[in-house]
Amino acid sequence: MGTSRLFRIFLVLGSAFMILLIIIYWDDVGASHLYLHTPVSPGPKTPHTPPQHHPQTSRTPSFLSDIDAFVNQFLEPGTGDPTDPAPADTTNQSERAEERYVPRREWKIHLTPVAAELRERQEQRRKLLQEMCANDGVAFPGKNRSFDDIPNKELDHLIVDDRHGIIYCYVPKVACSNWKRIMIVLSESLLQDGVPYRDPLAIPRDLVHNSSMHFTFNKFWKRYGKFSRHLMKVKLKKYTKFLFVRDPFVRLISAYRNKFELRNEDFYRRFAQVMLRRYANQPTPPASVDEAFAVGLHPSFSHFIQYLLDPQTEKDMPFNEHWRQVYRLCHPCQIQYDFVGHLESVEEDAEHLLRQLRVDNVVEFPTSHRNLTASSWEADWFSTVPLEARRELYKLYEPDFRLFGYDRPDSILNE
Template sequence: MGTSRMFHIFVALGSAFMILLIIIYWDDVGASHLYLYTPVSPGPKVPHPPPQPRPHTTRTPSFLSDIDAFVNQFLEPGTGEPTDTVPVDSSSNQSEKSEERYIPRREWKIHLTPVAAELRERQEKRRRLLQELCANDSVVFPGKNRSFDDIPNKELDHLIVDDRHGIIYCYVPKVACSNWKRIMIVLSESLQQEGAPQRDPLAIPRDLVHNTSMHFTFNKFWKRYGKFAKHLMKVKLKKYTKFLFVRDPFVRLISAYRNKFEMRNEDFYRRFAQVMLRRYANQPTPPASVDEAFTLGVQPSFSHFIQYLLDPQTEKDMPFNEHWRQVYRLCHPCQIQYDFVGHLETAEEDAEHLLRLLRVDNVVEFPTSQRNLTASSWETDWFSTVPIQARRELYKLYEPDFRLFGYDRPESLLNE
């Protein structure tokens, strides 16, 4: 009788443990990518306030709290780093191929010198500004005071997760996001080249860089984890290093216009340019294709583009496209406490600083390019055809991004 009872107890415990394993081992692609058994690089040490004493209460442990506790025992708080690193199985053929094919570049550079005080202070200032503006009412915008639980799943599609290194990147189009996506593909080892992970960011084709299947984003959690999705998001937000890159909002708009409407892009021509031509350019029947439009010299002007952004009908038809949607709507900086805020204007210094904090600067370098880079000094010329009142309305539309990320109000454009 006693033996039978013990047997049933062991069966029950084994079943419970297997359920925990299924949930915790969230990467179901293959055993080589299991999070708990893959050494990860810790993020920057962010100081935490001393814990406040709480009144003693009796609470029945929940299933989710047990999962959280199970995860926490493997992680050092605030780093995403295993407390006991599990040796990598050297018998893996794929791992051996990877080591044979790749010698880390600039390995001599990793962590040999301390990060400059100026760079540390820059990050502290940017993080503090976000915290202060999110905590008071000096900046008001839709969704500012909602909780993370209230963010719709479709609005979490810009948060890319790398479980191998404990990183979450919120990508902002027109802010070097192509190259940062390349970095994330290299780090996550989601692209194989002749049996080994692709190590060169610039060797990744552009069509793969923006292929959603190459990136595991928060909005995919629901399909994979069901009712546990939001809880697992919170666990990762707590443990992983979170970063984003931003740029001057008006310059970002210029860049978006140049890229999508001054170059031949059939999709953007049909979805947006034709609408602008009909509404604002006195073109009731615009050319049917982008090639025909370019041949005839018919395209929406930058002023038409600004009119489109300010037109109330635009957002009634559909939300802003990601290339001109405000950063606060893409990355939710008042719900997610970012550990690192990079600026495109200081991209090289910030990228090097970030990769060192992530401890991957011996694995990958950030690819820099000056090709077709939109300069801040061009603002005056580009906005010369935009009426002063429209400029002021546009500033109100993007004011949260200006203030949250420390960009000065463009007085010369708004007070002529």
């Protein structure tokens, strides 16, 4: 490489780092006007050998990947010359050699197109979202705010995979465990014997929901500082964004079954005891879930609905994520999702999505054989809930019904 070319590269690198320092450390006054016009690349999507870690430890993506992409924009196009590599780490080479793996071949070109009816299904779902968000007759808290107005703590369900340019908003009780597994496999954020997991079902369940395994939007501020909100917008524009939803009432039934009909010490202490005291005439409920189950005591489904409708509930704390409305978790009127999956058609939708993401040669959506809550059970579950309470509950979750195309459950609401 000639002296003049080396000089130009060092000049560009120095200038880029100076710009980034100005972006990050500039005083609040006028700083946003500087970095809002700075082009940012989502980073390279080619496989790379990850830094080595002990088994089952997360790998934190580096801000340098974004810096590298930024700097590469200024190098002469068409030369094919890579940037100078970092000095090799010669420590523990024999141990590191055992941990090396061959990166998977990704971005395979698929010759068979996605079925036209599946593409049309997605077009209709996206169009419905846009129409409902523009419809003044559909009102709910936070609908008309901008993305900048969303508090950072409410962006904790948006998981980012920079390797493949994907953003997934997870909704509890909507196959989120399996989609989180897939995101871990794709982002290679968890290693086993020095090698990233390839089988989603092999990932230990306690790690699937461990927040350290997932890089979410609410973590951007800690890593990127003032640059974080703009970088979110860049990724939202360039990445493929998806979420999965299900019938809102069926989701509530599923949440109740999983958290209150099964032994769950955390949910018993945080929520079940409150319900028993308020609605079940139990001023001193058992101290533990085991004691409660031993005497056959747990909140009924009707108690759970009372809890959701009680104004005191959200005065104490926001809804738990397992029954919080999807519009509050995923902000569909501020984020234009590229793919909207339904749990009722999860196998077809999952196959379509993985094909669209060009990763179906890397990972498959796990088939679940667990006993799923069926929509046909709604009438039985709600038979113990007073009619007026059912109608109030529908008003509470009506935005989710309308945004995502679920029919109003007239058989439950018009008795």
